[in-house]
Amino acid sequence: MKWQELNSERCSIARALYVVGDRWTILVLRECYRGVTRFDKFESRLKIPRRILSERLKKLVEEGLLVKEQYQNHRLRFDYLLTDKGWELRPVLLSLLAWGDKYLAEGEPPMSLRHEACGHVTVPALVCSACGEPVDPREIKSFPTHKAAPKTEAG
């Protein structure tokens, strides 16, 4: 399977991977969430080859996660700004962070999160939209949308 083909799969995970399924793209988004908006800042913080950075930013703009805005109209300088679509991918990174903090960090994780709305340090976690209870990953079953009787199929 070629990577182009991912984009035409039915599964939303496969389609999402077509857009953000490589490491550099995720790291670029991480920097976006940290407030980075400019080419040279991405470059110096990530030590990413310029060609790769250029490609990834272009793709993120094409896919609508970022918009490119000239911020001084007499100079060729640009801001890459998150759209709603870009912001809404953040739960993926937050989940990845929580997992990494739990299983991969040596000692205490270097960064903590605060929920600005309530002012407290937070570790966001998934809850069920129906019952509001925390989700145990073993207790989620996926099934074809239009068939009442689910097998052991997938999300």
Place this chain on the structure above:
Amino acid sequence: MKWQELNSERCSIARALYVVGDRWTILVLRECYRGVTRFDKFESRLKIPRRILSERLKKLVEEGLLVKEQYQNHRLRFDYLLTDKGWELRPVLLSLLAWGDKYLAEGEPPMSLRHEACGHVTVPALVCSACGEPVDPREIKSFPTHKAAPKTEAG
């Protein structure tokens, strides 16, 4: 930056990407969550090159997300089974699924999720561990763990 180096970064996102930061690994995990446990099943469902599958399974075992168990002791046949560490990565895939369903699906998503604990169809979402409210991705700020005064730094 080489990919090996990701593993020695402080950031848990970078470290997590070292383990699961490529598309095939995510797709292999997707199949695990769907109940797939055997080499040939992964192969036929994903149309993944055998060498890549072999490598990815090996890495997932090394990193402790899967365990390899011989299930007939007189034949060389194996089950790849999720560990807790593997199961707990599922929120990442569930978040990716939710995002893909919202922004990339054509019409209705092909798969739905049910929360076995409550019996209802569900779209898991992040809530704040402190206040219990749904998390707006723009309202999470990250800051260095041991410094009281956070800048615009990052999760």
Place this chain on the structure above:
DNA sequence: CTTGTAAGTTTTAAAAGTGAACTTAAAAGT
């Protein structure tokens, strides 16, 4: 003793990534 199946490994070609040097365009220094 040939065929089938599970779980790989090897091989070769194509694609993607890397690092350094080059480009463009305007602005600021001397």
Place this chain on the structure above:
DNA sequence: ACTTTTAAGTTCACTTTTAAAACTTACAAG
């Protein structure tokens, strides 16, 4: 007026990774 600097890329030569197909090993059944 010229040189340097900064931002944002692009181009080029080289290395690594991936893809698709063929080959291997181990055992079992017919």
